[in-house]
Amino acid sequence: MSVFLQPIYTQTVGSGGAASVTFNSIPQTFTDLKVVVSARSTNASVGASLYYTINGNGTNIYSETRLDGNGASATSARETIRGSAVSLNVIPGANATSNTFGNLEIYIPNYTSSNFKSVIMDGVSENNATTAYQELGAQLIQLTSAISSITLSPDSNFAQYTTITIYGILRQGI
Amino acid sequence: MSMFPIASVTVGAGGSGSVILMDNIPQTFTHLQIRIFARGTASQANDLIYFWNAPSGITNSQWHNLFGDGSSAQSGNGTAAVYAGNVPAATSTSSVFGSIIVDILDYSNTNKLKTFRCFGGFNANGSGVTQLWSGLWIGANTAISSIRLNMGAGSFAQGTTVQLYGIQSSPTTGA
Numbered sequence: 001m002s003v004f005l006q007p008i009y010t011q012t013v014g015s016g017g018a019a020s021v022t023f024n025s026i027p028q029t030f031t032d033l034k035v036v037v038s039a040r041s042t043n044a045s046v047g048a049s050l051y052y053t054i055n056g057n058g059t060n061i062y063s064e065t066r067l068d069g070n071g072a073s074a075t076s077a078r079e080t081i082r083g084s085a086v087s088l089n090v091i092p093g094a095n096a097t098s099n100t101f102g103n104l105e106i107y108i109p110n111y112t113s114s115n116f117k118s119v120i121m122d123g124v125s126e127n128n129a130t131t132a133y134q135e136l137g138a139q140l141i142q143l144t145s146a147i148s149s150i151t152l153s154p155d156s157n158f159a160q161y162t163t164i165t166i167y168g169i170l171r172q173g174i
Numbered sequence: 175m176s177m178f179p180i181a182s183v184t185v186g187a188g189g190s191g192s193v194i195l196m197d198n199i200p201q202t203f204t205h206l207q208i209r210i211f212a213r214g215t216a217s218q219a220n221d222l223i224y225f226w227n228a229p230s231g232i233t234n235s236q237w238h239n240l241f242g243d244g245s246s247a248q249s250g251n252g253t254a255a256v257y258a259g260n261v262p263a264a265t266s267t268s269s270v271f272g273s274i275i276v277d278i279l280d281y282s283n284t285n286k287l288k289t290f291r292c293f294g295g296f297n298a299n300g301s302g303v304t305q306l307w308s309g310l311w312i313g314a315n316t317a318i319s320s321i322r323l324n325m326g327a328g329s330f331a332q333g334t335t336v337q338l339y340g341i342q343s344s345p346t347t348g349a
Contacts, residue, residue: 004177006176007344008348010204010345022349023348025348036277036279038286067247070249073249097287097312099315101286103277103278103290105277124291124307124308125308127310128236128312135240136240136306163283165204
């Protein structure tokens with residue numbers, strides 16, 4: 001039976017916070033991966049960055065084209081090769097409204113393919129003020145091996161109650 | 175399988191008025207997703223759909239958006255509403271509907287205010303928008319048990335469909 005959307009792993013950050021969240025041993029039996037993030041950072045800012053790396057690889061394999069909003073204006077930018085990770089600008093920091101968490105999704109098609117990985121994401125932060133962040137992004141990960149682990153980390157630490165789930169998506173006919 | 179249909183509304187002939195209400199949402203899922211395929215009847219090119227939590231409403235709220243209309247991109251903010259986004263209305267090309275996917279993560283988590291993420295758009299052969307809206311319901315950390323969609327003006331047009339899904343998380347961590 002084909003499974004449309006299957007939760008693989010979920011991690012919830014406890015009372016001490018966490019510098020990062022890593023999902024290991026991702027099964028190779030799905031077609032696509034979807035990462036759903038409800039996160040907040042302890043960084044002293046309204047909006048903090050969320051970084052992710054694949055297979056523990058911190059070399060120059062990550063780049064991105066993105067469209068960003070901040071509640072007042074929109075900009076588009078392209079980041080060329082980065083040294084360590086993809087950077088997404090959409091989780092609230094400690095200066096955002098208390099108990100507010102970002103809401104974002106990272107979609108990774110064909111994660112077991114031997115081609116480079118082409119990733120899309122959309123996300124929002126939120127804040128009870130004029131400034132909050134929205135982002136649509138497309139990332140290229142120049143990695144030809146299958147994705148077996150994903151690590152996510154914010155500026156400073158993840159706040160308590162941050163939750164991240166990885167889903168596997170299976171195409172019809174498998 | 176982790177994505178389950180909770181409720182589905184299809185607007186028939188004569189429309190459904192300006193409100194679509196989904197009550198008694200089970201508290202047994204982790205996330206909610208709403209898939210909207212909609213058009214309005216107001217005499218204008220497009221119209222905004224907004225949320226209302228029956229019976230008191232989502233008035234204590236903040237919204238932000240990232241918005242493109244085919245010629246420029248912009249970002250905005252405001253208060254006192256949570257919007258899903260724009261859909262075509264009566265003066266837009268006939269038979270064109272807007273599509274919006276709304277994700278509400280941890281909708282029953284009482285440690286979190288509720289952040290709505292709404293990605294959508296429509297193209298009406300010469301007009302249209304692409305849009306990412308967010309909304310923060312500040313009023314309470316309470317679980318969401320009812321969702322009401324309102325059309326800003328006029329009614330939901332015939333052929334509008336709204337589906338509500340519940341999405342589960344995983345009991346294993348993979349750490």
